[in-house]
Amino acid sequence: MNKIKVSTGIYWVEIPEANLFILCGCPADSVKHLIKKGLITYEDKGLGIICETGPNAILLSDIPMQKESISNLAEFPVLQMLYRQGMILPNHPNNIGIKPLLIGNENEVNAQIEYIYCGNYGLSSIDEIKMSGILENQAQEMMRLKLKFAFDKIKRTQELIETRIIGNEPVEIRNGVFIQRKDLNLFEIIYKGNRIQVDLNLAQDEEYEAPYHLGYHEITREYFSVIHTGEGDGWDINRPCMASIITFQGRIYLIDAGPNIIHSLQALGIGVNEIEGIFHTHAHDDHFNGLTALLRSDHRIKYYSTKLVRVSVMKKLAALTSMDEVLLEKYFEVHDLDIDEWNNVDGIEVK
Template sequence: MTKIGKYQVSDGLFLVEIPDAGLQIQCGCPADSVKHLMKRGLIVTKEKDGVIYETGPNVVLLSDVLVQNGSFANLAEFPVLQMLYRQGMILPNHPNNTGIKPMLVGIAEQVEAQIQYIYRGNYGLVSEEEIISTGISPETAHEMMRLKLKFAFGRISPANELLDTCIVESEPVEIRNRVYIRRLRLNVFEIQYKDEKVIIDLNLAPHNSYSAPYPLGFNNIKREYFAVIHSGEGDGWNVNRPCMSSILMFQGKIYLIDAGPNVLYSLTALGIGVNEIEGIFHTHAHDDHIAGFTMLMRSDHRIKYYAAPLVRKSVAKKLSVLMSIPEDNLFDYFQVCDLDIDVWNNIEGLEVKPVFSPHPVETTILIFRSLWEDGYPSYAHFADIVSLKVLKGMITDDESKPGISQEYYDRVKKIYLEECHIKKLDVGGGLIHGDAKDFTQDLSEKIILSHTSDDLTDEQKEIGSGAPFGMVDVLIPTVQNYLHTYARNFLRSYFPTAPSHELSILLNNDMVTFNPHSILIKNGIVTDEIYLLLTGNVERIQSELGIHSFLSAGALIGETSALDSVPCTGTYRAANFVRALRLPRILYFNFVKRNNLYTEIKKLQHKREFLQQTSLFGEVVSYPTQNDLAKAMQLCSYLAGQVLPETLSPDIFMVKCGKLEKFIGNSAVETLRPGFFFGEEIVLFNIKSTYQIRVIEDSDVYQIPGNMLLDIPVVRWKLFETYQKRLEIEVDSAVK
């Protein structure tokens, strides 16, 4: 009979069971991993000695690399919480509280990063000094710290008091009870118990991504003047719904409220591309509201980041230790826009008021409004809050002890019941979430109950509504077509020298809608139409070259084929509902000729096509940005046998043709073929490389200015992801 059971739960996520040793090892830790295990029946509810609890893993094996294909690979916060509280490993008098702690297994730097990230996930800012550094007065900081300590049962405890750790090396090390693990190579491990072994490979294939545990249909959303798209009503444990979140539409612009797990999957289902996002409003730093943060770095522009400095600092503390980068570098991918607490902040006509919310980490609830003919239609997003019963139990007159004052309680209660047109509530219950009963007397026009994994009770249904995924509440309807505005703005940025009347010729064409999974243009076809993508996502596929990328709003599809009457290189397929401006070939060709654009387009065409076929530049990067890069990039030629100088400039070097190799000492650690690049460590961190580049075959290499790439978040993020993976490979080579 087998001693080790191995289950593939989803891409990059496995469960290894060794019953005789009392071990269940979760291998891989992407977002929503607990939900995946629940969905597969690998976490179930049981009862023992009259206590109901969940089963599940007691060990987490971490990925060697923090991110894979754009997503966080190591998010152990919720798995650890599930072990401590839902399994009962930390609860007093619980049958599963046997003294055994959850264990993190992995290479030293990833284990240490997870410990610090879980610590910040538990507490956020951990001292009055840290709170004061965000602009909070000493008196208010003291009040906030008393509240935090009450949630923390009086003490900020180091994460390693709650966790055991095991550092994996190339030689076998014992996890527990004669179960051994060793690292074979990057992200590949061998687990052994007695005479049995299993191999765990946590590497994702190049075009694979971590999947969502729930299916979402496709929605064709009209862009409104002021409206709320309900994009998630679940919590961190709900296996059927995304975590609580909303999307605001204001004057045709798209704003996210929080970015939980699988945010890109949700956006795709809603027909929204990442390049369409104007900004994100952030409530707090728990994983169910932050795990999708990296996906917002896959834009070609810096998305605006709106949060109170208190929240921003808490987020920076958590994500910087998770990503092992300085706090100051975290927001290089965003345009930071701080919000003042307790006042209306005007954002080009959209007003938002953040209000501090009692929670274990720094949190603000958010109220939005906009002026209209009958006043201010408003939307309140209350994630996360705490029940008034729990809050009342924190009241104490002794200001030296953890807790709150009666005055603070009264202030929170008044804010909770502030009348709005639409109010979305956290009703998750327990010690740190809200209770629908507190809003029985709320006079808001519409109350939506959210942030729960349970079905609503009859009592709750009498208080508030539900909101299926993709439902839209319109606060101010639109009477204009924002698609024409998008199209005009894109064309103006593409052709800045063309007169307005010339652009109007192109704009006087049909707006077309493509259904999900329909083909816009097939590979090898000479197209008679060009499409300017306005909303949604389009897949670009060249299977023979292994190219599979996604294009977002602003992409111009089919231009080269139409202008030159040559077969299209690649198939373009709608990933969701796509809206595009259809441009007939003859009309577009004549527009290009009349405005003397053809020579410039042809001059840059070959460089642009090369960029589009690379993994670094082929996704999301817009037409004007590709043109700017094509103008700036220079071709360098090298002969076989050359060794490139160590004092390379802070640029990215991308192989056009030929073959080069990276050497550390006398060992080749990577072969660089067409489309591969090097130099990311100098561009990102201005640090000297630890390797040599040797030319194996005569090679042409494009040199691309690094300072341009730092302003393109999706490219900067891919450079960072590549840097981390290569660093682990180089460390392995140095050890060997």
């Protein structure tokens, strides 16, 4: 049994004899941190199949937020297990009936289950899609594509993963490995008499870290400009996820808000209170999970998207924060954009 510190608030515990590899703590970009640390690598399974290694269990923080940052963002770690490791892929050598394991207190496990479901499928029925203003034939085509990528069935998260609710008594999670909560966010992992403690609390002088260094590059506030703040994706350890900033007549707008958005803004000399609005393209985590950081603003940031995107984003955000969707929308000044039409937004034409 071995414990490795991956980054601030993130640990790796491996028990190879029990076939258990636990990601302890999953704030933003935890998968990138694992890749950077060499804990996710490539494995040749033979017959031309190369896939990733990585965790098969996640230990969630007891606390949903620390230092104004979300502590539990399990969507990408779970997707890495299901798809990049191959646990869900038909006829894949790693699809042997073992499911990703989500471990934590009941509130956080349930919140992550719903959040992962929303991230995986968005709006998951024709009726839901139609209620967002989409015509019947378009809604049917969207569902056809969703089902194709879902291997012909929309599955609840509980069908894709296993869960373990832990309390103050030892709970067996798999193959003779037990976890016990010793205190708030302090856990003990037990196997064959060996014990390892994992503390997911951030110290007073600690914050979750970005996996890349951006330096400082103060932007020129031009009359109109588009600045790319990231050209990576959820797996790229060297670059922030794809996003951009628009400056127009002294106002600043975001296009999407991925992980560590505050880190990117600070690197450009921009404060969250300067953000006029955000144009949102979709609800995948690498474009979405920085949205909670915008709630820190001293004003209601304007939120621009189609109704289809807004409904799916607010549904996912409500699951993640355990807040009501209607209440969440009040934190933003919501403006729905017309699909396939030019929309005038404060003098900017958007389609």
